[in-house]
Amino acid sequence: MELFNVLTVQQARSVLAVHLPVWHKEETIPLLQGLNRILAQDITAKEDVPGFHRSTMDGYAVRARDTFGATESLPSYVDVTGEVLMGEEAHGPVGAGQAWAIPTGGMLPPGADAVVMVEYTEELDKRTIGITKPAAPGDNLVRRGEDVSTGAVVLNAKHRLRPQDLGLLAAVGVTEVPVLKPVKVGILSTGNELIAPDQPTSPGRVRDINSYTLYGQVLQAGGSPTLYGIIEDNFESLRQALIGALHENEMVLISGGSSVGTRDVTAKVIETLGNPGLLFHGIAIKPGKPSIGAVVDGKVVFGLPGHPVSAMIVFDLLARPLIESSGDGQPGRSFPLRAAITRNIHSATGRDDFLRVTLRRLEDGTIVADPVLGKSGLISTMVKADGVAHIPLTKEGVEAGELVDVWLF
Numbered sequence: 007m008e009l010f011n012v013l014t015v016q017q018a019r020s021v022l023a024v025h026l027p028v029w030h031k032e033e034t035i036p037l038l039q040g041l042n043r044i045l046a047q048d049i050t051a052k053e054d055v056p057g058f059h060r061s062t063m064d065g066y067a068v069r070a071r072d073t074f075g076a077t078e079s080l081p082s083y084v085d086v087t088g089e090v091l092m093g094e095e096a097h098g099p100v101g102a103g104q105a106w107a108i109p110t111g112g113m114l115p116p117g118a119d120a121v122v123m124v125e126y127t128e129e130l131d132k133r134t135i136g137i138t139k140p141a142a143p144g145d146n147l148v149r150r151g152e153d154v155s156t157g158a159v160v161l162n163a164k165h166r167l168r169p170q171d172l173g174l175l176a177a178v179g180v181t182e183v184p185v186l187k188p189v190k191v192g193i194l195s196t197g198n199e200l201i202a203p204d205q206p207t208s209p210g211r212v213r214d215i216n217s218y219t220l221y222g223q224v225l226q227a228g229g230s231p232t233l234y235g236i237i238e239d240n241f242e243s244l245r246q247a248l249i250g251a252l253h254e255n256e257m258v259l260i261s262g263g264s265s266v267g268t269r270d271v272t273a274k275v276i277e278t279l280g281n282p283g284l285l286f287h288g289i290a291i292k293p294g295k296p297s298i299g300a301v302v303d304g305k306v307v308f309g310l311p312g313h314p315v316s317a318m319i320v321f322d323l324l325a326r327p328l329i330e331s332s333g334d335g336q337p338g339r340s341f342p343l344r345a346a347i348t349r350n351i352h353s354a355t356g357r358d359d360f361l362r363v364t365l366r367r368l369e370d371g372t373i374v375a376d377p378v379l380g381k382s383g384l385i386s387t388m389v390k391a392d393g394v395a396h397i398p399l400t401k402e403g404v405e406a407g408e409l410v411d412v413w414l415f
């Protein structure tokens with residue numbers, strides 16, 4: 007039996023993007039809770055950082071021209087007429103032939119345009135120093151606004167906040183940040199054979215893996231997951247469970263029941279719900295071919311294959327980018343790593359293959375990818391692997407030694 011409407015991964019992404027609902031719900035949170043959250047708006051600096059010319063060394067604030075030609079044997083002598091105190095405004099002025107003692111981080115007093123490190127000075131007496139090395143204007147200083155200047159967009163909307171971003175926001179005095187609300191994702195596992203992990207097994211029954219892997223993946227992507235448990239393989243049970251989950255979430259993931267077996271009811275259930283409904287059933291990918299994508303009255307539904315490896319890989323390719331960017335379909339800023347595959351791997355053209363691999367670094371620095379062989383029902387292969395190597399749909403396979411893109415977990 008043929009699956010209908012099989013799309014490539016790229017086509018599946020495109021058709022989803024066309025029908026994607028607008029998800030841009032915002033909330034404002036304290037800066038310290040901002041890590042890994044996605045900015046909802048551009049952040050513009052309202053002040054310069056630093057707000058004053060600031061010394062980067064312990065030494066003396068001087069007029070650079072007073073130091074020109076200074077050498078160890080013929081120092082330039084200047085009068086020490088003041089001292090900059092940490093955290094206080096330095097009024098100066100530093101006149102011709104004068105210097106002020108200044109600590110690292112101290113404010114450059116007006117009149118001075120450079121700092122001479124204490125190592126290049128000698129104290130003649132309390133009031134006079136000799137400078138033994140010339141300084142150019144701007145030496146040993148961070149200029150006002152050199153880090154951030156007023157009016158600059160310091161972070162763009164859609165940016166995922168990293169620790170350094172929190173630091174920069176603190177530097178410009180932003181203590182509350184506008185971020186996108188996490189996408190709510192409902193997770194349903196279907197299959198009469200499934201039992202919860204805390205239940206005893208019996209022949210024919212297996213524990214529910216996908217609820218757990220998907221829950222972790224949603225959290226990792228910045229979404230807010232809710233488990234709806236194990237749903238029986240019948241039309242009415244799945245329909246009721248899906249309606250409930252759609253009501254409470256922006257996205258629903260259904261694992262199992264997506265292929266063409268007689269009990270595979272996911273697609274049929276989706277067809278009875280809202281518009282535009284089923285967008286694809288089957289993608290040209292291995293593993294993960296029997297995947298479903300749908301948009302139902304502004305909510306996204308994915309039918310993921312039951313095999314745990316396939317469900318994880320399809321989640322990463324299709325669902326994760328939508329959760330990470332809270333709705334505009336732009337994946338986060340990440341790049342694959344290039345590694346040399348260590349075996350010949352066959353693949354069919356017209357299909358994207360994702361091969362589980364472990365990575366090794368050889369003595370000469372080359373990074374190699376060893377395929378982790380095993381069927382897509384084996385969760386242990388995902389645990390062994392460091393990532394997946396992509397064999398694009400244009401290729402018939404790869405030969406040992408060929409470079410492949412590896413997406414790390």
Ligand SMILES: Nc1nc2c(c(=O)[nH]1)N[C@H]1C(S)=C(S)[C@@H](COP(=O)(O)OP(=O)(O)OC[C@H]3O[C@@H](n4cnc5c(N)ncnc54)[C@H](O)[C@@H]3O)O[C@H]1N2
Pocket residue numbers: 195196197199200212213214215216217261262263264265266267270293294295296310311312313314316382383
């Ligand atoms: N005649 C064909 N049979 C199958 C095809 C095909 O093209 N023709 N495709 C195979 C591929 S590839 C996959 S992937 C699976 C997908 O099947 P379903 O999405 O319908 O999933 P199920 O049949 O419900 O389950 C498949 C497999 O995975 C186990 N499973 C399901 N859910 C879970 C879970 N939450 N935790 C752990 N394990 C789970 C289930 O017990 C089955 O063993 O279809 C192939 N068949």
Ligand code: MOO
Pocket residue numbers: 291292293294295296311313316317382383
């Ligand atoms: O596509 Mo299935 O997802 O190969 O195991």
